[in-house]
Amino acid sequence: MSLTHKFLVITLPLVTLIILSITTVPYLFFKLILYVKKLVRIENLTGKVVIITGSASGIGEQLAYEYAKRGAVLSLVDIKEDNLKAVADKAKSLGSPDVITIVADVSKVEDCKRFVDETVNHFGHMDHLVNNAGTVMAEQLEDCVEISAPRSVMEVNFWGALYGTLYAIPHLKRSRGKIVVIASGLGWYPLPRLGYYNASKAAIINFFETLRTELGWAIGFTIVSPGFIKTDLAKKALASEASLRIFPMASAEECAKAIVTGVCRGDLYVTYPFWVKLGFPLKVIFPELVDWLHRLVFKIPTKSSGNKQNLNLSHDSQLQAE
Known part of the structure; x- marks a missing residue:
């Protein structure tokens, strides 16, 4: 290890503690002032144009x-086209002046360009x-x-x-608009047997935190980390993995209000429930x-049994909600 690294290993922890002890109280006071300012300057959404993907069910429906x-x-x-019109009709009855519906697969780049256009x-x-x-x-990977x-x-x-x-970025820059990302608490607190989902949500959080740094001067960003919310997707996930049932599910409607x-x-961040x-x-x-x-709750053996079973390879094992 070079002398520079040795010096940093010794001094940085001490310097960090000193800085935290000096700045914590003033920073909390600053946060309080900022919070009060936000309460006074809440955005008026009347007439604002909002795109919501995955809006036919679940959190997306309640957000609409x-x-x-x-x-x-x-x-x-x-x-999914089947419930989209019903959601649009209800949104109009609740006060939206105009609602359009677009059937699109967000995993296809051309579809994403189309729904923005x-x-x-x-x-x-x-x-x-x-x-x-x-x-x-x-x-599980194995x-x-x-x-x-x-x-x-x-x-x-x-x-x-x-x-x-x-x-969307060029249009949002012109309107000084906002990007909202529905990530997950599992993006920073991963649970077993949901590794692919955990990784995708962690990627979302890291990418949009980076993008916020790059574009925060022009566009507002809110990263949302819900827990287990009472949606069809969550219910199917809990049915697939029984150990997840120990976690209480929160209301999708209340989650949407908080978002x-x-x-x-x-x-910058919304976590629901708190x-x-x-x-x-x-x-x-x-x-x-x-x-x-985690090993105790999810009944994960500490030693490999050597018997690998493919639990979720059928078409139904992949649970989708858009």
């Missing part, structure tokens, strides 16, 4: 209703892009026979959010304990 109640006009995007062509501009579409697969099978999780969850964002309120305040945040310090401070608890 919450934006509608606040007077936004909506572009609802989903791969159709929205702007119809409304003339756009103000919010809500990247909500997602999919999940419950499977049980995966076809390694390409989990690829769609990343294609929908990560690339689907990135494609739409790419084409839109946070977005209108200009919050207690989900407690997982992060536990993982950082007590990683060995967390690993042990």
Whole structure:
């Protein structure tokens, strides 16, 4: 180890503690002032143009209703056409002046360009892009026979959010708009047997934090980390992996209210329910304990049995919700 690195190893922890002790109280006071300012300057959504992907069900559906109640006009995007019109009709009845529906697969770059273009062509501009579409697969890596099978999780969850964002950025810069990303608490507190989903959500969080640094001067960003929310997707995931049932599920409607309120305040992060945040310090401070608890709860053997079973290779094992 070079002298420079030795010096940093010795001095940086001490310097960090000194800086934290000096700045913590002033920073908390600054946060309080900023919070009060946000409460005074809550964004008025009347007439704002909002694109919501994955809006035919789940959190996306409830987000459509919450934006509608606040007077936004909506572009609802989903791969499933059957419930999309019903959501649009209800959004109009709740107060949205105008709603269009677009059937699109967010994992296809051309579809993402199309739903952005159709929205702007119809409304003339756009103000919010809500990247909500997602999919999940419950499977361990060692049980995966076809390694390409989990690829769609990343294609929908990560690339689907990135494609739409790419084409929305020029329009959002002009309107000083916002990008909302529905990630997951599992993006920073991963649970067993959801590795593909965990990784895709961690990728979303890291990418959009980077993008916020690069574009934060022009576009607002809110990264949402829900816990287990009562949606069809979550219910199917819990049915596929029984150990997940120990986690209580929260209301999708209340989650949507918390998200839109946070977005209108200009919050960088929204976590719902709030207690989900407690997982992060536990993982950082007590990683060995967390690993042990996960093995206990999920009944993971400490020694390999040598008997690999493919639990989720059927078509139904891949759970999608857009």
